[in-house]
Amino acid sequence: xxxxxxxxxxxxxxxxxxxxxxxxxxxxxxxxxxxxxxxxxxxxxxxxxxxxxxxxxxxxxxxxxxxxxxxxxxxxxxxxxxxxxxxxxxxxxxxxxxxxxxxxxxxxxxxxxxxxxxxxxxxxxxxxxxxxxxxxxxxxxxxxxxxxxxxxxxxxxxxx
Numbered sequence: 001x002x003x004x005x006x007x008x009x010x011x012x013x014x015x016x017x018x019x020x021x022x023x024x025x026x027x028x029x030x031x032x033x034x035x036x037x038x039x040x041x042x043x044x045x046x047x048x049x050x051x052x053x054x055x056x057x058x059x060x061x062x063x064x065x066x067x068x069x070x071x072x073x074x075x076x077x078x079x080x081x082x083x084x085x086x087x088x089x090x091x092x093x094x095x096x097x098x099x100x101x102x103x104x105x106x107x108x109x110x111x112x113x114x115x116x117x118x119x120x121x122x123x124x125x126x127x128x129x130x131x132x133x134x135x136x137x138x139x140x141x142x143x144x145x146x147x148x149x150x151x152x153x154x155x156x157x158x159x160x
Contacts, residue, residue, distance in 0.1 A: 052132035059119030087118045114139040
């Protein structure tokens with residue numbers, strides 16, 4: 001078997017041990033390439049959710065203001081699809097928008113006349129959110145209570 005090995009290879013590569021090392025290396029490289037080519041790639045929705053989760057847990061908080069929250073014209077629940085907001089960090093004003101169509105339950109009955117809290121990435125302040133599945137910097141109308149949250153005996157006053 002080893003007699004067919006080309007003689008132009010260096011002596012260590014012609015030995016059975018050298019051939020075994022090359023075979024193991026080639027097999028590992030092929031397996032790594034196969035994994036990289038066939039692995040399930042995250043969808044854009046999964047990437048956005050991971051971004052929101054990261055900012056909700058690790059992001060810094062600052063104050064901001066909602067400048068616009070357009071509603072769909074045919075939506076009777078008046079749930080916005082987009083939140084346009086601005087905030088200031090170190091003298092720089094950032095104006096951002098967050099698509100909240102996937103977070104409809106968290107943005108129903110928002111108050112756009114009150115300040116909000118914005119979570120942003122310390123290393124990239126333009127990367128920010130105002131709401132995620134686990135955190136919200138929005139002010140909601142007094143009669144709205146998100147699922148799983150209660151006041152445990154406190155009195156709610158509807159100011160609308």
